[in-house]
Amino acid sequence: MKSKKPFVLLSGTGLFAVVLLMILSACSESKEAEAKNYLGPEGIPVSQEMIAELTAPPNVPGPTARRKAKKLIVNMEVLEEEGEMTDGVKYVYWTFGGSVPGSFIRTKIGDEVEFHLKNHPDNKLPHNIDLHAVTGPGGGATSSFVAPGHEAQFSFKVLNPGLYVYHCATAPVGMHIANGMYGLILVEPEEGLPPVDKEYYVMQGDFYTKGENGDRGLQPFDMKKAVDEDADYVVFNGKVGSLTGDNAITANVGETVRLYVGNGGPNLVSSFHVIGEIFDVVRVEGGDLINTNVQTTLVPAGGAAIVEFKVDVPGTFILVDHSIFRAFNKGALGMLKVQGDENKKIYSGKQEEGVYQPEGSGIQEMPVDKDIVQTKETAKSLQEKMEFGKATYMRTCFACHQAEGQGIPNAFPPLAKSDYLNADLNRAIDIILHGKTGEITVNGVKYNSVMTKQDLTDEEVANVLTYIYNSWGNSKKEVTPSVVASRRNAH
């Protein structure tokens, strides 16, 4: 409707149509008339064919506002492949397009989508796709059921604008979803969504592994835990850390950010929240209802929401499921890094980072069992200690002490080149085992915060300290489990 270039349609169009188009585009009233001639959205004509641009999270394809409804060809491949849930924890994901969540599909109302679902020959299982944007039996599932090494094709017309989940619906449905087979399809209204500066794709999912959170090695799916809804990982975009550190999404002060937030489930609903921001606009459940000035929006399993907000001040804003143990203990944590000038009128003080509370990971204040379960794989070389230690660090210490051990000014002391750390190994062990409260001075700067005791095994403590001491310019000590054990028994 708002196309500024009606004449691009000239080629291949009959003279009559050309004349008609010229008349129609001469004034806006005629355009309105044209719109009313449609018999509802299903009457919207499609002109040309185009191959849909598909993007892996957190990216989304470009807006559709400037194009007319088209025959949109979507080529999506199903891949069953091993990936990494978090450092050291492997998982076999089943994916749409090689990512979890699957590729983002962007359509506009009236598009006629020709969907090609390709099941890779190496795959073990049949798959299909149920798109909530489809009006028809099974959302396309019946028509797209396809064996390994084969391709299924079906078409549908997108009739309702909104943000919709798609997922696999092959038996056993829960298992296909739990292994990562979900994603989002956006149907834009005729005029498109209002332009914003940055758009991102964030989708939550819960995962169930045979081992507990953090257990190393290839972790099979655990059906019992899935039935009990006892998730080991709750994550954004398929794995722990997919939106943190170098993977953080970014914006500049003054820009408007739009997040397409989905929840694949299979079980848990999400209390989606961005720490330190208020959503100016929430398109509730991805539909027409607009709510404004929202702190936390509920995203149901198999549902979505579009949230928009302007970033006014710089800093790191943390995306969480505000069912908060999921964020700090199961992985549902992402970062939006905003760069630009400070605005003291809006926020002054400890504004650098938006971590919620000085909590570590691990279970707090649980009595330590005498028969602490040792991790099955034990580190044998310094290299392995570094690797295992890093995994524990990223799980337990990262949120406060940060990726490069730089800490957070005024809140959490640095571990990098830390005089306090390097001065006394036993003290460092004690702090991990028993926690630390009160003022300390690190590299000449005073800190006064709380570190809770960490529920880690002797080996985990040894590995993580070895990692810390051998990183970021520290004194390269190698710590053994027996030294940790002797400190533990000393108390």
Added chain:
Amino acid sequence: MITSPLKIVFFFAICIICTLNSVIAQTENMVTVKGGVYIPLYGVDSTAVKVNDFLMDIYPVSNNDFLAFVKKYPQWKRSHIKRLFADENYLVLWNDDNTLGNQLKPNSPITGVSWFAAKKYCECQGKRLPTIDEWEYAAMADDKMPDARKKETYNQYILEWYETPKSFNNSIGSTFKNYWGIYDLHGLVWEWTLDFNSVLISGESRKDVDKDSNLFCGSAAVGASDLMNYAAFMRYAFRGSMKANYAVKNLGFRCVKDLNITP
């Protein structure tokens, strides 16, 4: 989606029959499965099925076995096979008609064969493909008991295998020996059955849990047997996605033989 029974009858009729003199019943490497009455995974009490005693191959048919077969019956070679009987994926990993591909081991299960080829292979050994009921009956057994379906660990084992990629290139006999002395029913490859498409599972798996369907009646779908159903669902869904001319990288077969018929 589903090849109709009528079509299969048609294919039966035009299928080339092994010359009689070549049919020498091979009963070595087979063991007896003692029949009985069992309730299929998709069933309720009233659907109990009787399975007669039968002989089943201890191992799935290997690449080497199948190589020998195509040498003897050249019409089943890759370049000779009719498209009616196998799609383009038939033996696609072989280098040519008479050589296995580099990534295939002689002692791994044959895969990438259609139902027609599998059926013919068994016939030419004086055997036949197992029915779904025979296959499922034999595959209920773990290493200790004939029906281990209620055992959580057993179902977990099966589910884990379903999630393990590329197991088709492991050697036959590399999984556990079950109660009957049979290997690899779970853990290596899917296996063709004679009537693989007789239980209709539609493409829309969620529809199949309602009471109108033969499969997964309401009680079974919501009962305490979730794990069991999930493992079974996978096999029935897989079979439901097949057509008789499909050749699939993770799908092989083995043969059975009726006990009471002497060769």
